[in-house]
Amino acid sequence: xxxxxxxxxxxxxxxxxxxxxxxxxxxxxxxxxxxxxxxxxxxxxxxxxxxxxxxxxxxxxxxxxxxxxxxxxxxxxxxxxxxxxxxxxxxxxxxxxxxxxxxxxxxxxxxxxxxxxxxxxxxxxxxxxxxxxxxxxxxxxxxxxxxxxxxxxxxxxxxxxxxxxxxxxxxxxxxxxxxxxxxxxxxxxxxxxxxxxxxxxxxxxxxxxxxxxxxxxxxxxxxxxxxxxxxxxxxxxxxxxxxxxxxxxxxxxxxxxxxxxxxxxxxxxxxxxxxxxxxxxxxxxxxxxxxxxxxxxxxxxxxxxxxxxxxxxxxxxxxxxxxxxxxxxxxxxxxxxxxxxxxxxx
Amino acid sequence: xxxxxxxxxxxxxxxxxxxxxxxxxxxxxxxxxxxxxxxxxxxxxxxxxxxxxxxxxxxxxxxxxxxxxxxxxxxxxxxxxxxxxxxxxxxxxxxxxxxxxxxxxxxxxxxxxxxxxxxxxxxxxxxxxxxxxxxxxxxxxxxxxxxxxxxxxxxxxxxxxxxxxxxxxxxxxxxxxxxxxxxxxxxxxxxxxxxxxxxxxxxxxxxxxxxxxxxxxxxxxxxxxxxxxxxxxxxxxxxxxxxxxxxxxxxxxxxxxxxxxxxxxxxxxxxxxxxxxxxxxxxxxxxxxxxxxxxxxxxxxxxxxxxxxxxxxxxxxxxxxxxxxxxxxxxxxxxxxxxxxxxxxxxxxxxxxxxxxxxxxxxxxxxxxxxxxxxxxxxxxxxxxxxxxxxxxxxxxxxxxxxxxxxxxxxxxxxxxxxxxxxxxxxxxxxxxxxxxxxxxxxxxxxxxxxxxxxxxxxxxxxxxxxxxxxxxxxxxxxxxxxxxxxxxxxxxxxxxxxxxxxxxxxxxxxxxxxxxxxxxxxxxxxxx
Amino acid sequence: xxxxxxxxxxxxxxxxxxxxxxxxxxxxxxxxxxxxxxxxxxxxxxxxxxxxxxxxxxxxxxxxxxxxxxxxxxxx
Numbered sequence: 001x002x003x004x005x006x007x008x009x010x011x012x013x014x015x016x017x018x019x020x021x022x023x024x025x026x027x028x029x030x031x032x033x034x035x036x037x038x039x040x041x042x043x044x045x046x047x048x049x050x051x052x053x054x055x056x057x058x059x060x061x062x063x064x065x066x067x068x069x070x071x072x073x074x075x076x077x078x079x080x081x082x083x084x085x086x087x088x089x090x091x092x093x094x095x096x097x098x099x100x101x102x103x104x105x106x107x108x109x110x111x112x113x114x115x116x117x118x119x120x121x122x123x124x125x126x127x128x129x130x131x132x133x134x135x136x137x138x139x140x141x142x143x144x145x146x147x148x149x150x151x152x153x154x155x156x157x158x159x160x161x162x163x164x165x166x167x168x169x170x171x172x173x174x175x176x177x178x179x180x181x182x183x184x185x186x187x188x189x190x191x192x193x194x195x196x197x198x199x200x201x202x203x204x205x206x207x208x209x210x211x212x213x214x215x216x217x218x219x220x221x222x223x224x225x226x227x228x229x230x231x232x233x234x235x236x237x238x239x240x241x242x243x244x245x246x247x248x249x250x251x252x253x254x255x256x257x258x259x260x261x262x263x264x265x266x267x268x269x270x271x272x273x274x275x276x277x278x279x280x281x282x283x284x285x286x287x288x289x290x291x292x293x294x295x296x297x298x299x300x301x302x303x304x305x306x307x308x309x310x311x312x313x314x315x316x317x318x319x320x321x322x323x324x325x326x327x328x329x330x331x332x333x334x335x336x337x338x339x340x341x342x343x344x345x346x
Numbered sequence: 347x348x349x350x351x352x353x354x355x356x357x358x359x360x361x362x363x364x365x366x367x368x369x370x371x372x373x374x375x376x377x378x379x380x381x382x383x384x385x386x387x388x389x390x391x392x393x394x395x396x397x398x399x400x401x402x403x404x405x406x407x408x409x410x411x412x413x414x415x416x417x418x419x420x421x422x423x424x425x426x427x428x429x430x431x432x433x434x435x436x437x438x439x440x441x442x443x444x445x446x447x448x449x450x451x452x453x454x455x456x457x458x459x460x461x462x463x464x465x466x467x468x469x470x471x472x473x474x475x476x477x478x479x480x481x482x483x484x485x486x487x488x489x490x491x492x493x494x495x496x497x498x499x500x501x502x503x504x505x506x507x508x509x510x511x512x513x514x515x516x517x518x519x520x521x522x523x524x525x526x527x528x529x530x531x532x533x534x535x536x537x538x539x540x541x542x543x544x545x546x547x548x549x550x551x552x553x554x555x556x557x558x559x560x561x562x563x564x565x566x567x568x569x570x571x572x573x574x575x576x577x578x579x580x581x582x583x584x585x586x587x588x589x590x591x592x593x594x595x596x597x598x599x600x601x602x603x604x605x606x607x608x609x610x611x612x613x614x615x616x617x618x619x620x621x622x623x624x625x626x627x628x629x630x631x632x633x634x635x636x637x638x639x640x641x642x643x644x645x646x647x648x649x650x651x652x653x654x655x656x657x658x659x660x661x662x663x664x665x666x667x668x669x670x671x672x673x674x675x676x677x678x679x680x681x682x683x684x685x686x687x688x689x690x691x692x693x694x695x696x697x698x699x700x701x702x703x704x705x706x707x708x709x710x711x712x713x714x715x716x717x718x719x720x721x722x723x724x725x726x727x728x729x730x731x732x733x734x735x736x737x738x739x740x741x742x743x744x745x746x747x748x749x750x751x752x753x754x755x756x757x758x759x760x761x762x763x764x765x766x767x768x769x770x771x772x773x774x775x776x777x778x779x780x781x782x783x784x785x786x787x788x789x790x791x792x793x794x795x796x797x798x799x800x801x802x803x804x805x806x807x808x809x810x811x812x813x814x815x816x817x818x819x820x821x822x823x824x825x826x827x828x829x830x831x832x833x834x835x836x837x838x839x840x841x842x843x844x845x846x847x848x849x850x851x852x853x854x855x856x857x858x859x860x861x862x863x864x865x866x867x868x869x870x871x872x873x874x875x
Numbered sequence: 876x877x878x879x880x881x882x883x884x885x886x887x888x889x890x891x892x893x894x895x896x897x898x899x900x901x902x903x904x905x906x907x908x909x910x911x912x913x914x915x916x917x918x919x920x921x922x923x924x925x926x927x928x929x930x931x932x933x934x935x936x937x938x939x940x941x942x943x944x945x946x947x948x949x950x951x
Binding site for chain 2: 902905906907909910911913914917918923924925926927929
């Protein structure tokens with residue numbers, strides 16, 4: 001009798017937890033069709049974690065650097081841990097999270113978010129944070145970037161957040177219940193289309209150009225953490241024409257880099273040296289680079305990385321070569337698919 | 347702290363666990379602490395109001411009781427000395443003193459309520475009489491949580507005490523718990539001391555069945571509130587917010603939606619409060635008895651917000667209608683040959699006073715004044731028509747048991763009640779009248795199929811969820827109406843059935859409840875940052 | 876007692892007041908009835924039934940009501 005009771009309790013518990021888990025997976029957005037950025041953070045965990053370089057930041061990293069080029073040209077094995085509007089605090093916690101798995105030689109941090117200081121938005125928070133695996137870093141990341149309307153419980157049980165999607169499920173929600181297709185190329189978001197940059201607006205004068213102290217604090221935390229782990233930190237400003245990068249901001253970042261003996265590369269200022277042509281190398285009028293632009297920039301930036309950080313080429317390592325072989329195939333496939341789509345569109 | 351918030355659930359959960367962990371004799375103390383913690387969540391600055399009412403009412407209760415005790419002692423002592431007349435005179439003099447204290451408490455407690463809840467309304471109306479306008483006359487005091495409920499409950503207690511119905515609670519802290527017991531602060535019910543005190547102060551051992559039943563009732567309450575009320579409200583605010591655009595048929599739609607929303611929200615909240623109390627071993631009075639199954643307005647008011655109606659009946663309607671002055675006047679009228687007038691005088695006066703008060707209780711606005719008076723008027727009208735009804739049923743005796751006829755009466759009463767509720771729904775009396783006329787003058791049936799209903803903030807999925815949920819509530823109510831409890835029916839079934847029933851309801855609330863930020867895919871569309 | 880039954884029968888000719896003892900519990904008498912009843916009793920017997928006496932125990936049957944009237948007459 002007692003055994004039967006215990007058994008029924010176990011069965012009921014398993015049934016309840018199982019169905020809740022399934023429903024939760026079902027209603028969570030799959031980010032496969034569009035807004036694939038929602039998958040970037042989670043994709044990292046499936047990788048072989050043996051990277052030389054980790055990129056951190058928002059779209060200014062994941063749309064402008066191609067790890068494949070870095071591999072092919074310089075033998076640098078890199079990965080981009082970036083997501084849409086990734087806040088500086090989130091970059092810090094994602095670095096913490098990354099260090100649980102590996103310690104790269106170099107961390108490249110895109111500095112746009114430091115002065116830009118955008119207010120957190122719930123949807124971007126979810127796209128960045130939902131993909132993180134649970135750890136103290138994730139807990140702190142959530143607590144630091146939650147907006148007022150959000151609650152921590154919604155992150156613990158995303159079912160509570162996405163429950164209303166139950167009435168708008170699509171075939172994708174069932175197809176991708178347990179897996180996702182790869183959407184990025186080591187964190188790089190490939191776009192082959194192009195839209196020339198025209199009439200890029202000048203930045204409006206600001207009342208105060210001083211970078212927020214709290215933002216600088218997180219930058220400092222990133223630097224300290226890198227120092228502790230013996231990682232070289234490189235700061236970059238991507239060559240996006242917009243959001244506008246003020247000279248005053250640049251000066252403050254330059255000063256910070258000098259003070260801490262860090263390499264700071266303003267690629268916006270070096271766009272010409274990199275050979276970027278904003279008539280052909282951007283897909284949205286100068287905000288982000290397209291494939292051609294990203295490849296040019298990666299070639300240019302790879303050389304800087306190699307020189308400054310003393311990274312040795314790992315070409316020839318068997319396991320890596322094999323892995324990149326596979327990645328190249330998917331890279332070419334993605335490119336061909338997009339080109340075909342554009343051709344069909346014309 | 348909203349009753350549907352995570353923090354409320356956390357609060358209730360922690361309380362629940364502690365409640366059954368500590369020795370039973372301390373349970374009431376925990377409840378008192380929890381009630382005050384709960385009160386502080388709504389704003390520490392409101393604490394003064396409930397404390398003032400508690401302290402002053404406690405003093406008055408002790409005074410009334412003390413007078414009574416001294417009277418009894420003296421009567422005992424002078425049993426043989428007092429003549430019948432002397433005894434009567436002495437008793438009357440004590441009663442007078444008791445009355446003075448009661449009146450002081452009435453003035454004090456209703457005074458606070460009056461100033462806070464109605465001060466603004468009175469000042470602005472008096473001001474406009476003198477042609478003043480603008481905000482300089484207005485003073486804004488935020489309403490402390492549950493003030494209407496705890497003031498009425500406490501006053502009921504003092505009146506009962508004055509009537510000698512029971513002995514007062516001598517322990518100040520126990521009395522404070524009676525005033526502040528937190529589930530009731532949210533939206534009632536208004537309890538009476540006689541029935542609530544036993545449960546509040548005696549400890550309760552963990553009773554699995556009671557707890558399960560209480561939690562099930564809470565879940566059902568959340569279902570009514572979150573799946574139905576909080577969903578339908580989107581459409582409602584669209585319609586009531588723009589009466590010029592949403593006229594004609596939309597008025598009818600809004601009227602019915604509002605009636606549904608009001609019942610589901612209010613009775614769902616009461617289910618949560620009663621269920622939570624049941625899980626703590628405390629029985630609260632029922633506040634609703636399937637009001638939308640009422641066959642007449644009078645029937646409806648025996649089934650809707652019962653604890654408030656009983657309060658008004660016991661402490662206002664009867665005292666007015668049976669007061670010696672009223673009876674004497676009625677007698678005089680009869681003597682003067684006005685038989686009919688005499689018969690109606692007491693009932694009519696008391697009814698209109700009660701309904702004016704009920705209206706004002708609901709809110710400080712002309713809408714509620716009109717709403718209350720209309721209720722009183724129609725109740726009296728149907729009272730007048732009673733003989734006609736009786737003749738009608740004598741003529742058609744089979745009609746009274748005819749299902750179709752009764753269904754007609756139920757629908758008619760529902761529509762009528764919903765119509766009166768428009769005064770609550772629209773922001774001014776004139777809008778109500780305009781909308782009401784428009785409902786007939788520009789009625790278009792096509793609204794129901796031309797997609798207009800999908801443009802008021804509710805999707806097709808919302809309508810389906812509402813429809814299925816309403817059917818569920820209807821079936822449950824139907825069982826209750828037949829005197830059967832769905833909870834007991836389920837409890838008698840095998841484990842898998844129970845699990846599927848309650849877990850199913852839980853999933854429905856989780857999945858189909860209208861809570862949280864809501865998923866709007868467009869927010870997630872990447873817009874270039 | 877007969878006078879009382881007469882008053883009650885005037886109010887609800889269809890109820891057997893001599894046997895019924897659930898006048899309140901079964902909602903046969905509503906608040907309007909009770910108030911009319913109290914007015915009539917006041918007329919006929921010259922006793923004041925006050926609000927505090929309006930409890931189901933006093934109004935559930937004609938006997939109970941009669942007992943209440945006698946008690947009040949006694950107190951006068």
